Amino acid sequence: xxxxxxxxxxQIVVLLLALLLLHKPLGIYMxxxxxxxxxxxxxxxxxxxxxVDVGTEQSWSVYLRSVLVFSAVSILAIFALQRxxxxxxxxxxxxxxxPWIAMNTAxxxxxxxxxxxxxxxxxxxxxxxxxxxxxQNFLSAAxxxxxxxxxxxxxxxxxxxxxxxxxxxxxxxxxxxxxxxxAVGAIALVMGGVVQNFWSTExxxxxxxxxxxxxxxxxxxxxxxxxxxxxxxxxxxANSAHPFENPSVFTSLFQVFLILLIPSALPYTYGxxxxxxxxxxxxxxxxxxxxxxxxxxxxxxxxxxxxxASAAAGGLGxxxxxxxxxxxxxxxxxxxxxxSTGAVNVAHDSLPPLAGGIAMVNMMLGEVAPGGTGxxxxxxxxxxxxxxxxxxxMVGRTPEFLGKKIGPREMKLAAxxxxxxxxxxxxxxxxxxxxxxxxxxxxxxxxxxxxxxxYAFTSGANNNGSAFGGITSSGPYLSVMLGIAMLLGxxxxxxxxxxxxxxxxRQRRIPASAGTVPTHGGxxxxxxLSVTVIMTALSYFPALALGPLAEGLxx
Amino acid sequence: xxxxTGYLRQAGTAARFLLLATIVLGLxxxxxIFGVGQLVAPFQANGSVVKDSAGEPAASALFAQVSxxxxxxxxxxxxxxxxxxxGWDPASSSASNLGPNDAKLxxxxxxxxSAVAAAEGVSEAAVPADAVTASGSGLDPHISPDYAALQVxxxxxxxxxxxxxxQGLVDKRTSSGxxxxxxxxxxxxxxxxxxxxxxxxxx
Numbered sequence: 001x002x003x004x005x006x007x008x009x010x011q012i013v014v015l016l017l018a019l020l021l022l023h024k025p026l027g028i029y030m031x032x033x034x035x036x037x038x039x040x041x042x043x044x045x046x047x048x049x050x051x052v053d054v055g056t057e058q059s060w061s062v063y064l065r066s067v068l069v070f071s072a073v074s075i076l077a078i079f080a081l082q083r084x085x086x087x088x089x090x091x092x093x094x095x096x097x098x099p100w101i102a103m104n105t106a107x108x109x110x111x112x113x114x115x116x117x118x119x120x121x122x123x124x125x126x127x128x129x130x131x132x133x134x135x136q137n138f139l140s141a142a143x144x145x146x147x148x149x150x151x152x153x154x155x156x157x158x159x160x161x162x163x164x165x166x167x168x169x170x171x172x173x174x175x176x177x178x179x180x181x182x183a184v185g186a187i188a189l190v191m192g193g194v195v196q197n198f199w200s201t202e203x204x205x206x207x208x209x210x211x212x213x214x215x216x217x218x219x220x221x222x223x224x225x226x227x228x229x230x231x232x233x234x235x236x237x238a239n240s241a242h243p244f245e246n247p248s249v250f251t252s253l254f255q256v257f258l259i260l261l262i263p264s265a266l267p268y269t270y271g272x273x274x275x276x277x278x279x280x281x282x283x284x285x286x287x288x289x290x291x292x293x294x295x296x297x298x299x300x301x302x303x304x305x306x307x308x309a310s311a312a313a314g315g316l317g318x319x320x321x322x323x324x325x326x327x328x329x330x331x332x333x334x335x336x337x338x339x340s341t342g343a344v345n346v347a348h349d350s351l352p353p354l355a356g357g358i359a360m361v362n363m364m365l366g367e368v369a370p371g372g373t374g375x376x377x378x379x380x381x382x383x384x385x386x387x388x389x390x391x392x393x394m395v396g397r398t399p400e401f402l403g404k405k406i407g408p409r410e411m412k413l414a415a416x417x418x419x420x421x422x423x424x425x426x427x428x429x430x431x432x433x434x435x436x437x438x439x440x441x442x443x444x445x446x447x448x449x450x451x452x453x454x455y456a457f458t459s460g461a462n463n464n465g466s467a468f469g470g471i472t473s474s475g476p477y478l479s480v481m482l483g484i485a486m487l488l489g490x491x492x493x494x495x496x497x498x499x500x501x502x503x504x505x506r507q508r509r510i511p512a513s514a515g516t517v518p519t520h521g522g523x524x525x526x527x528x529l530s531v532t533v534i535m536t537a538l539s540y541f542p543a544l545a546l547g548p549l550a551e552g553l554x555x
Numbered sequence: 556x557x558x559x560t561g562y563l564r565q566a567g568t569a570a571r572f573l574l575l576a577t578i579v580l581g582l583x584x585x586x587x588i589f590g591v592g593q594l595v596a597p598f599q600a601n602g603s604v605v606k607d608s609a610g611e612p613a614a615s616a617l618f619a620q621v622s623x624x625x626x627x628x629x630x631x632x633x634x635x636x637x638x639x640x641x642g643w644d645p646a647s648s649s650a651s652n653l654g655p656n657d658a659k660l661x662x663x664x665x666x667x668x669s670a671v672a673a674a675e676g677v678s679e680a681a682v683p684a685d686a687v688t689a690s691g692s693g694l695d696p697h698i699s700p701d702y703a704a705l706q707v708x709x710x711x712x713x714x715x716x717x718x719x720x721x722q723g724l725v726d727k728r729t730s731s732g733x734x735x736x737x738x739x740x741x742x743x744x745x746x747x748x749x750x751x752x753x754x755x756x757x758x
Contacts, residue, residue, distance in 0.1 A: 195601065205620060315684035321697070468654075
């Protein structure tokens, strides 16, 4: 296969134009979704049935408690119902899911990770896919968005402990934002060839004598929210490489568009909410610069066709779909790891070594370019606070961020946030690398074995969900360890973000002075970009050197 | 006590919320998309199933459909699809997931290369990359025009057709225009073999 530079650049230009066109209207729409205090008639019914008290706003700790309790209840319900699959309708004849796999999967979908330790075709029927997993595709994405919104409220509000009502926010994120876009996206995907029915079809070719059972299922409806909510869990094992999830290069490009749509519009929402659109433009600019640079590097690394297998085959091919081609697959691979999506349309394990390494680095950046729905923005805002702190040290002033003092408490929370995922990845991968029995689950030889392991924990702790598929993670040890990585990677960071929001909301606004470092414009943008890249490099370089860098340099 | 009852109340709300959300997002939404799909694009919504001349479902245009023996050797009478890690079985889907320097992958590529060269009667150097590498899904029905061209003579002879006629069928099933530009020119082997069968019958 030949990497077409013209196709690569064309698709990037089309994507950027589409996102540029939509980020403002969608950004404004999202601001309105979370701003008003009027509820539609249907929402009122919904709140009454659910027992939600819409009149009260919550303090950060109650908001957090709602996030945690909602997620815990979801995990328990999904675990239990997977175990009971054999007794329920829509099991497609499949038995209850293995307890380790059910536990890992429940955590995985509630944390917006969608790491799939199971083979969907052989493990989960229509009920589990449609009523459990796809529902979490909506709700976990909504949780990420509302946490970002709560953080912005914390920045904007003064002398209050109220951050909003979690239940109202999640309802609006799900039904006013995600559902309508997913519905339009799903219908577009059906028209593009994605299957949406509830039966399989037997086909018999009279000439060749071949018979096949063509699977069916509510795939398009799940596919749309899989990408829109930066979830990434495939209806089929091959994910977006599967012909029924991603029938053509057009649907592939459309999926990348849906992946980037909400994360790239949220900075505009942020700019409007803080009353200074330049703030949003600066964040969006940093995200766009990182996305563009990383995607270009990915294209270069794939086009290089490095690796012994590509050399032996006479070009790219292993793990690629012929109909999609290497250009579309490079853009997909970059975007899925720069967000918390983790859907794949090419087997990442077989990518040229440095391309696989770039996928890892993208996740290690903290998935902030533009990141997961909500999580990308709050990750970037925490990095902005770190950048302000560093700038404050340089000029010898107490750092402030949009009129809020960044004192010891705020700084501790931000610093802890930055430490959570690297600690999880490096400690858990480090311990696991010492266990030969577990390492046997990654049968690759040499540095690639460590790459598979490092990729797994990077993906889990950053709630990405893509994998170097050569590793088998369905056993108890890896199910539990990756479950821990996903849980803490998601909720420890949310605890810190909401605590930060609460602590900023309590403050008075201090007027900007001559010593205030402006948090917009090219200078601050460059600082933010540098902080993001340097943090990642400092944390992960040694681990990367043992894995993908070693692989890329050996040959 | 206050904290505890607070948690309990929240858990009750969470459970009810989850149930209600599941009714809307897990039932009404997919069923609505199903309904709209059946109206606006029933062919695609039902798996792009193409029918034979008798009107019976013959294949899905989106899946490889391969006649192969137990060893995985594809029937020489038909155009061959790319290697598959799952034996082209639509009940499963997977890539090989072997690393870019993996010795097993190198062996598989070498074995595929000599098998294709022998089957087509060409030198090993003439075999294109897609012919010796497994696709990401294991179900990809597409091959490169180069690989299709290698196979034209063999398939034409098996069906008593001229190579010109068969190459014409290949060209008809080769993607073009924007699709070929954004992706790459690709030949749908499943549809091509149905065309070959029809042409062979008419012959």
